[in-house]
Amino acid sequence: MPGNKCVLVTGACGFIGSNFVKMADQLVPGARIVCLDKLTYAGNLENLAGFEDGDNFRFVKGDICDDVLVNKLFGEEAIDTVIHFAAESHVDRSIDGPAEFVRTNIMGTFNLLEAARKSWLDGKRDPATCCFVHVSTDEVYGSLGDTGYFTETTPYDPRSPYSASKASSDHLVNAYFHTYGLPAIITNCSNNYGPYQFPEKLIPLVTLNALDGKDLPVYGDGMNVRDWLFVEDHCTAISECLKKGVNGEGYNIGGNNERTNIEIVEKICDLVDELAPPLPSGESRRSLITFVTDRPGHDKRYAIDATKTRTEIGWEPQMDFGPGMKLTVKWYLDNSGWVANVRDGSYKEYYEKMYGGR
Numbered sequence: 001m002p003g004n005k006c007v008l009v010t011g012a013c014g015f016i017g018s019n020f021v022k023m024a025d026q027l028v029p030g031a032r033i034v035c036l037d038k039l040t041y042a043g044n045l046e047n048l049a050g051f052e053d054g055d056n057f058r059f060v061k062g063d064i065c066d067d068v069l070v071n072k073l074f075g076e077e078a079i080d081t082v083i084h085f086a087a088e089s090h091v092d093r094s095i096d097g098p099a100e101f102v103r104t105n106i107m108g109t110f111n112l113l114e115a116a117r118k119s120w121l122d123g124k125r126d127p128a129t130c131c132f133v134h135v136s137t138d139e140v141y142g143s144l145g146d147t148g149y150f151t152e153t154t155p156y157d158p159r160s161p162y163s164a165s166k167a168s169s170d171h172l173v174n175a176y177f178h179t180y181g182l183p184a185i186i187t188n189c190s191n192n193y194g195p196y197q198f199p200e201k202l203i204p205l206v207t208l209n210a211l212d213g214k215d216l217p218v219y220g221d222g223m224n225v226r227d228w229l230f231v232e233d234h235c236t237a238i239s240e241c242l243k244k245g246v247n248g249e250g251y252n253i254g255g256n257n258e259r260t261n262i263e264i265v266e267k268i269c270d271l272v273d274e275l276a277p278p279l280p281s282g283e284s285r286r287s288l289i290t291f292v293t294d295r296p297g298h299d300k301r302y303a304i305d306a307t308k309t310r311t312e313i314g315w316e317p318q319m320d321f322g323p324g325m326k327l328t329v330k331w332y333l334d335n336s337g338w339v340a341n342v343r344d345g346s347y348k349e350y351y352e353k354m355y356g357g358r
């Protein structure tokens, strides 16, 4: 079991990374948390408001592809654990511009693996006290028909530049385990929902457009299926895999909670109708739904079989879908300041205020 004395969290200012850092006291108690984030459009330092550099926390603005910086960080800090969230993560953007996905998701992961290899396998450290947790996605497995589930032995079959870049990074992590003995595990999780997700993704996007009375575009016939998991349950699964997982193994994480996209959108419409003032027309928000041309290569169905993680790790999701969705929609409605800041990018002023001159 790793020492967890100093945990490098990459992508800590994104959706899942920031939720993980907020839960770090319970997930990795007593550890020093070192956050590395480039603060791309998706990374928002405000997501970590309240955290200040000190004995247990440090934030570093930087690129995981910057080998000088990453090696320096491994030299300055006694990092024994990496939780690697940093990635370009939006499928639509990967179709418009795949290069950044190849750079960050593949080259960035390679760079981190190299730094960990140099630091952990140099003979001065006991690798048994270290672990590289690579946070990946179920999208590496491709698309399912109406039946069946992804297990850890499902062959990889990525369909988008995003999933191909994640699959590639998974292979690199496996290669570093088998070739060099780098202590590493991979987690492949289904779609997450919850607070602090950048409002280009389905649930916050639909919530905010529904609030504003804007059109709610749904791809194709809306019958694509995703398996939704509350973000805090994903974070708990990662820390449990860190504690109990076996190096070289992969662990599927999912909520056993399959929903069609149209079901998600209708659920959000009903919640916004319940929680926000009515539309001026008096109509239900469901009237805003429009069906648009499907995106290329849109995977039909993802569904995770998380039996291995449930039985070998002993993890179970805690949040039910109904209360989780209500909490999530309410969070976006209640946090209009956060929404305004991430939409217009003005959080960069916050960064200058907090970390200007560094």
Ligand SMILES: NC(=O)c1ccc[n+]([C@@H]2O[C@H](COP(=O)([O-])OP(=O)(O)OC[C@H]3O[C@@H](n4cnc5c(N)ncnc54)[C@H](O)[C@@H]3O)[C@@H](O)[C@H]2O)c1
Pocket: 010, 011, 012, 013, 014, 015, 016, 017, 036, 037, 038, 039, 040, 041, 042, 043, 044, 062, 063, 064, 065, 084, 085, 086, 087, 088, 089, 090, 104, 108, 135, 136, 137, 138, 166, 188, 189, 190, 191, 192, 193, 197, 198
């Ligand atoms: N969101 C999901 O539903 C989901 C599901 C399964 C797996 N994942 C995986 O979990 C991880 C986190 O996803 P997320 O939804 O929080 O993503 P996100 O897009 O919200 O956050 C990504 C973070 O990484 C940072 N980043 C991007 N490029 C970087 C670089 N070159 N150097 C340093 N930092 C960089 C961004 O600034 C941002 O803070 C990703 O690896 C993703 O593939 C996400």
